[in-house]
Amino acid sequence: MTTTEHLAGQWREWRHAHVSTMFRPYGWTALVAQYWLEETDRDVTFDLLPGTWSIAEGRIIHTPPATGPGLSVNGVHPDGPVEIVPGRNQTYGHGASVPVYYGTLEVETLLRTTQDGQNLYGVRVRDPREATRAEDAGVTAFDYDPAWRLPGVFTPSGRVEHDAETVEPGVREATPRIGTFRFELNGTSHELILIGKDTATGVQPVAHVRDRTSGPVTYGAGRVVELHFTDETCQTIDWIDFNYAVALPCAFTNFVTCPLVPPENHLDIEILAGEKRPAQTVARTKTYQPRAQA
Template sequence: MTIASDITTTGFEDAWRAWHAEHEAERASAHGFLAITALHWLTAEPTRYDGLPGAWSTSADGPVVLLSDGESLEVDGRTITGEVGFGPIPERGGLVASSGDTVIEIAKRGGSDLLRPRHPQHPTRTGYAGTPSYEPDPHWALPGRFTPFDEPQDVTVGSVAEGLEHVYSSPGTVEFEHDGATHRLTAFNGPTPGSLFVLFTDATSGVTTYPANRSLAIAAPDAEGRVVLDFTRAVNLPCAYTEFATCPLPPAGNRLPFPVDAGERLPRKGGLR
């Protein structure tokens, strides 16, 4: 006889598998972060980089490319030539230009402008062997509560890139219980209004999961501040796969003292650089 809990568990697992398949497909897309071939920090000196058209530089007015005769780039569906300024780029913002099969990410991280070329044939992408995960267990979807700060607080965190720091605006903290203890994590603003995400490590970090960090998206709190921390959807950041990442490290205090046996694990051999 099928009981309600079986149906609930099956529905949870089916939803998780569909979500993770979509996440893996996006990760391995033709110009996703697995396709990044280099990381170039721009300076005031116009510089050419292997495989890219133009001489690139930056200033207070943002990145600039000087394209020689016969060189061009595609930006927003139009062809650009000559000297082109892209204007100031906001922190963690960016735009893309393309040259043939190569897409060039033009971005700002830690206050500095950079280029990250992406090519579908880069070995990190073509050799990607997938990311195993813990089996989706609904017991790891934990109820919690969001507590906002009186005013958002700027939180400075380190980076996997040596010498780089990131500053995130934190709207508050999320609390949840596990094994009879209350735990609190600093939260940051998510990609959609009201949504959140947390960066964390736990007792599995460096053992079965990536040592530097994992990220967990959290849907917007309800009117009473209630949230769900579904750790089965904890994911690796790009730094688990490529040396050309600038991923943030978790804030102080976001290390959980117990093993979170849920979410993504270390990438399989061939997918970790």
């Protein structure tokens, strides 16, 4: 049986690392733009970036300007069209993408879909000079409470692809489902759908939940909790610890496509654990406008 002191100590270290990662120079709060391309787009220009952008056979192609500064792609200034590969940028450490900069700005691309299933391609820009500071965002959390570390049972389903609606109207994001996790609280059983987040070290099980604190006490669009496999075959999860519940990046920036909470994960309980609602709010505006049909 793990002691409360040990659990709380591990949580404090994790909490410090999580906040540091969120508010790092090229973290989520440094995002300053999110542009969109569709399959037929050619030679599109973006306000903050040089050159032009196109989609060619499902690839995002950047063409440098004829004169003046251009992008640095994996340490080189390309002298002709170059593919900017989607994926988690080097800040988050996985995927096939490479470091891309325009001066101080960092650039990354991403794949999404529209409401009707058409491919959609995003280009994001981060500016470390604009990154929010944790103290300005007003990020706080409940003290660690071992009562919110709850045993349960994972039922794997295999990977089931699912495109979820997001906080960006008209844009859907792949949120593959890997099974369910059932736990009991005060004699009542609850079941959550788990998402399988791809990371540099493998699949990370994640529960995205809303509860009765969502809005008045915690972030209104719900919070996420990372769970952990306890066997080498990734078929067993023994605990969910709501002390590790955190707000999604959309709590801190407009330029993201955070998925909406699955209806099955709306809990009719108060989870008084984990991260509280940030003091600073984000005014959400649309970044995606569907192209007019000819």
